[in-house]
Amino acid sequence: MSGDASGAGGESRATPDADSRPLPGEQPGPDERDHPEGRRNLEGIRIDPVVEAEHASRRAVISALVEDEPGVLARVSGLVSRRQFNIESLTVGPTTVDGHSRITMVVEETDPGIDQIEKQMAKLKPVISVGEVAGDAVTSELVLLKVEADDPAAVHAVSEMYDGRTVDAGPETITVELTGDKASIDNAIGAFERFGIVEIARTGPTALARGDTPTAPGEKPGTAGEPTTHDD
């Protein structure tokens, strides 16, 4: 009994005389032991201790095909917040398949972080398929922008320049609808700033993969009305 332990127990008590093995106070301390030179970084990757490499974070678009059931958005957003993933935006909407929705997230994470988001998302039961949308994805965001109407002609001119559309015009304010990728939206907002932006509402970008590449892994384009299968 007691194997690698002290050998005490039962009738006989462990005493320093009866047991030749060193007591805790007699065992070598940390400084008397050899220690390896190697190190790992915060992501658990072995590194050269002299030139410590760290992953830079990057912007990634993640698309997930999910079962449209109650609580699915809460599950996804709860996962993101609980695991401290840096998320810029999250959009959700139906697909052509009944009972399926698409969630599009823009995240700012390191490569291991992006990998974790995908894997943790994949574990959620309502998530059918999830993956990062390839770098040249088509992304677009819708913005409603309300500016002061002091100079309607100028507002109209800027709106035209950015392919905007006036959706409401009153004596005090003009509301413009804009769509586009992040860069063009940011430029447009910059241009509208001189009129005085009263209110703004942005949906956050949504995205599709280019060409016939599936947006979420295993998703078959054009399967309207049929359940999407997830073939790895």
Place this chain on the structure above:
Amino acid sequence: MSDTAAQPRSDADGSDDASEAAATEEPTDPDDEQAAGPVSTGAESVVAALEAAGAKTAFGVQGGAIMPVYDALYDSSIRHVTMAHEQGASHAADAYGVVAGEPGLCMATSGPGATNLVTGIADADMDSDAMLALTGQVPTEFVGNDAFQETDTVGVTRPITKHNYFAGEADTVGDTVGEAFELSRAGRPGPTLVDLPKDVTQAETDRTPGPATPPAGTDPDPNADPDAVEEAARVIEAAERPVCLFGGGVIKADASAEARTFARSYGIPVTTTMPGIGSFPEDDDLSLSWAGMHGTGYANLAITHTDCLIAVGTRFDDRLTGGIDTFAPEAEVIHVDIDPAEISKNVYADYPLIGDAGRVLDQLTAAVREAPDAEAWRDRCDEWKETYPLTYATPDDEPLKPQFVVEAFDEATDDDTIVTTGVGQHQMWASQFWTYSEPRTWVSSHGLGTMGYGVPAAVGARVAADTMGEEDRDVVCFDGDGSFLMTMQELSVAVREELDLTIAVLNNEYIGMVRQWQDAFYEGRHMASDYTWMPEFDKLAEAFGALGLRVDDYDEVAPAVEEALEYEGPAVIDFHVDPEENVLPMVPSGGANGKFAAAEDQL
């Protein structure tokens, strides 16, 4: 149910209807599924689904919203064990599952019943234990109105379950419950929950639940990619300092035999994690016992100096790794896990092998062509075992040492004895000074660290062993004074159910691990850690109707252990142990495993 079930148990022959019913359900293979019988209500459909899925035992507490389900249990073959508190029900179900190797089942009413389950559900989630929780809910039309005893149970338990369900219809509630039961043990196990509104369980339905199956895509391929296995095999062959690290996943996958074959075939020293205790016999020459904050010095040195870490079924918890920067810093890591999300989550896996622990270990055993040349390394490990043994001093002028009590119990019991614990110093001593050799004999709260786990876990473990026809096995709960006080009311259940178990309270009149940290890191300021106000546990045990003993000296230990083990029923021994004793060795939080402190003055 418990009242009626208690009746036959007082008979002279001691048999009870539930275990007889269980015995007639042979074979007890967890995959053994039967067709569900006819039903007339949602609640009957729930119970029919549970019976069809093979559930034999439930732990719970009655209450308003769950009453229809309890009523349906009245005529069921499922044995229901009424617990004193819902937290006890969830821990008992968790431990039952660990020992029996099938999902535990716990039940509670809505509101406070459900929230009281939460600690046990979170505990099961952290330790990847298969468990199904059924909660009553207010009728659907009241949901969201802040009705009496309403809690958003699905919302509260969402982050601590593998998946949870709100049952919306009587026709499908049985299917949902069956799916939740199967999901809890599919792939990486974990707790699931079904919230059962009272109108749904009360509603009429004649729809018999179909065969219980886990949801699509949740039962992964058990085999790892053969090419990846080959690559890993080459790394193992070339290793000079290989070490196995067997985690709780080895036990959950029932892969102890495969793990032993692999390590012994190639002469690779073995460490385990704490949940992995029992996966490999600690008295084996290759065993280095368990690694981590209070693991053995030699295990921590081995995982620090290894050049090839074969980690199976572990999630590299921070209590195992210490500081990530110094964790196995020179090792190529081969990581076997059923959950892809664990790969490279905390420690980068050079060779990820995704699959079932047993299957992948078999694949590796077959793929490795020759054992690594590791004789020098094994010698070095043996030297560490001699230099840094787990020992403790027993000077005559100091009180009884808690480690001695653990060793005395180990000596007095068989290898198949089940040990449960609370959380704290006593838990560490129970894991250090007991030599484990079999899986599913170490039942503890690892990831969540739930004080109070020990007593309800002992109830669940005892019921599981009895259900499996293993009445001869001993169940010993090591508890601390602080942990015991948190859930000791479950002793009343052990008395009522005549459960043969022994609770050893290692009473140091402190919340001892906190006291140890205060001495090491807070200049000995004992804020709120002094527990000199504890009741007399032996007398309290007697008041519950259990055997109560008190021990203060070394020469009283063996007779008390013997008396408690021989007693047919629950026994409590209040061991008054040295309040100053510390758990050693110790890796300070975030420190390097190889720099563990062997003694206090090395901290």
